[in-house]
Amino acid sequence: MSFHCFHVLRQRLVLRSMRAWPAFTSPTPVFPPAPSRALTSLRRPRPRVPTCSATPSHRGARGLATRRSVVPDGTVHPLKADVSPGAGAEPCATVPVDDAGRVLLKNMTLLELERWVEHDMGHKKFRARQLWRWLYKSDKLVATFEEMTDLSKDFREMLKDTARIDAIVVDKVHESEDGTKKVTFRLDAGGVIETVLIPTEGRTTVCVSSQWGCALNCQFCFTGRTGFRRSLTQGEIVDQVVQAKRFFEQGDMGRVCNVVFMGEGEPAHNIDNVLRAIDVMLDTKGLDFSHNKITVSTSGLIPEIKRLAQESKANLAVSLHATNNELRSWLMPINRKYPVEELMQTLRDVFPRQAARQQKVFFQYVMLKGVNDSLVDAKELLRLTAGVPCKVNLIHFNSHEGTEFEASDEGTMLAFQDFLVKKGMTVTIRKSRGDDKMMACGQLGKLGPRQAPRMKVPGKFEHLVKARAA
Numbered sequence: 001m002s003f004h005c006f007h008v009l010r011q012r013l014v015l016r017s018m019r020a021w022p023a024f025t026s027p028t029p030v031f032p033p034a035p036s037r038a039l040t041s042l043r044r045p046r047p048r049v050p051t052c053s054a055t056p057s058h059r060g061a062r063g064l065a066t067r068r069s070v071v072p073d074g075t076v077h078p079l080k081a082d083v084s085p086g087a088g089a090e091p092c093a094t095v096p097v098d099d100a101g102r103v104l105l106k107n108m109t110l111l112e113l114e115r116w117v118e119h120d121m122g123h124k125k126f127r128a129r130q131l132w133r134w135l136y137k138s139d140k141l142v143a144t145f146e147e148m149t150d151l152s153k154d155f156r157e158m159l160k161d162t163a164r165i166d167a168i169v170v171d172k173v174h175e176s177e178d179g180t181k182k183v184t185f186r187l188d189a190g191g192v193i194e195t196v197l198i199p200t201e202g203r204t205t206v207c208v209s210s211q212w213g214c215a216l217n218c219q220f221c222f223t224g225r226t227g228f229r230r231s232l233t234q235g236e237i238v239d240q241v242v243q244a245k246r247f248f249e250q251g252d253m254g255r256v257c258n259v260v261f262m263g264e265g266e267p268a269h270n271i272d273n274v275l276r277a278i279d280v281m282l283d284t285k286g287l288d289f290s291h292n293k294i295t296v297s298t299s300g301l302i303p304e305i306k307r308l309a310q311e312s313k314a315n316l317a318v319s320l321h322a323t324n325n326e327l328r329s330w331l332m333p334i335n336r337k338y339p340v341e342e343l344m345q346t347l348r349d350v351f352p353r354q355a356a357r358q359q360k361v362f363f364q365y366v367m368l369k370g371v372n373d374s375l376v377d378a379k380e381l382l383r384l385t386a387g388v389p390c391k392v393n394l395i396h397f398n399s400h401e402g403t404e405f406e407a408s409d410e411g412t413m414l415a416f417q418d419f420l421v422k423k424g425m426t427v428t429i430r431k432s433r434g435d436d437k438m439m440a441c442g443q444l445g446k447l448g449p450r451q452a453p454r455m456k457v458p459g460k461f462e463h464l465v466k467a468r469a470a
């Protein structure tokens with residue numbers, strides 16, 4: 001084997017082991033140092049439990065070797081369910097279970113489910129594939145084991161005693177004037193997350209949350225204000241899509257065709273579970289989404305952008321919102337860790353993404369009156385993005401209680417767009433949806449007793465903030 005081959009093989013093995021059964025606890029928040037410490041002290045990452053040692057041939061697409069027992073609040077504990085390995089099976093210490101010891105089916109990939117059904121439940125592998133179809137096929141998406149009519153009665157009884165279908169429970173449905181719906185879902189160990197369904201011309205886009213709250217404290221975002229509570233599990237992410245399809249696809253909403261990771265949380269901050277959830281959404285035997293109908297939006301965590309580009313075919317969108325470090329570090333504190341030039345260089349390296357056939361990165365740029373909406377900013381945006389194949393999406397700022405920002409007026413947005421279009425860029429203006437009921441971009445979440453602190457305002461913007469506060 002040549003050195004090159006050896007190197008590639010070694011890298012692949014390292015990657016696989018990194019992605020093996022994901023961290024259900026949140027990664028240590030990367031930024032902002034002071035606020036994130038305060039926020040994450042609400043729930044610290046738990047220590048990892050020992051893993052079983054399956055051989056590579058037993059691993060699923062994202063690895064089975066390090067399966068751990070988790071409860072839905074993201075904590076980890078030893079296996080509670082009484083599952084014994086089948087004959088000839090390699091013992092695996094744990095499977096994902098909830099607080100009551102029920103196996104969380106939606107926290108598994110198909111390969112993991114097959115292994116569990118065959119080795120732990122003592123049934124044939126094809127039963128797992130049947131089960132998978134009942135969980136994820138558009139015409140099925142069932143909520144009870146009784147509905148799984150092609151499974152034998154004894155297998156259904158076993159499943160009823162041992163496992164659980166839904167990872168989250170619908171709490172309330174809110175509807176906006178423009179037809180947008182916000183569904184709040186209850187999490188097992190308390191807490192509520194929000195998912196938004198946006199109907200457009202007979203189709204629906206589901207905007208999913210990847211975390212409960214968010215640690216990144218972007219100053220214009222209400223979710224950032226709520227602070228970070230915890231990362232969602234794979235099942236809790238996937239179930240937002242499953243239940244959106246189950247409850248709304250038949251009604252007035254139209255077929256769920258697109259999934260965007262633009263709800264609560266920073267997806268890159270929960271990268272393992274997000275990657276696994278995407279794998280489930282793409283599986284042709286189940287939800288069967290096309291990879292270009294799934295978009296992951298990130299505020300710019302460089303290592304995770306690289307991982308997403310390498311390990312997933314989903315579209316990548318990057319929240320830019322400012323064109324220089326001074327402004328961006330105020331609006332988006334993550335910029336202090338990953339400055340905007342480094343971010344741009346990473347995107348130049350990554351795009352166009354051959355494997356995903358994504359030619360351009362989608363930049364999102366929220367327009368804040370007097371802050372980032374001048375033609376000087378437009379010019380800077382042009383300079384900064386030179387060499388990055390991209391499309392720019394200008395976003396109307398959706399106001400919320402306590403914010404120091406105001407939305408740019410329509411004329412300013414059009415002039416900004418016009419300037420860039422004349423220079424050859426592709427620029428669209430995204431219409432706000434559901435802003436009358438706090439379900440638009442940057443409006444999700446609920447304030448708790450603790451809130452993320454405000455960042456220091458750069459001198460040249462102090463007058464704006466003061467004028468707004470007066």
Ligand code: SF4
Nearest residue numbers: 214217218221224265
């Ligand atoms: S914009 Fe996104 S990353 Fe920033 S605080 Fe809001 S949810 Fe978090």
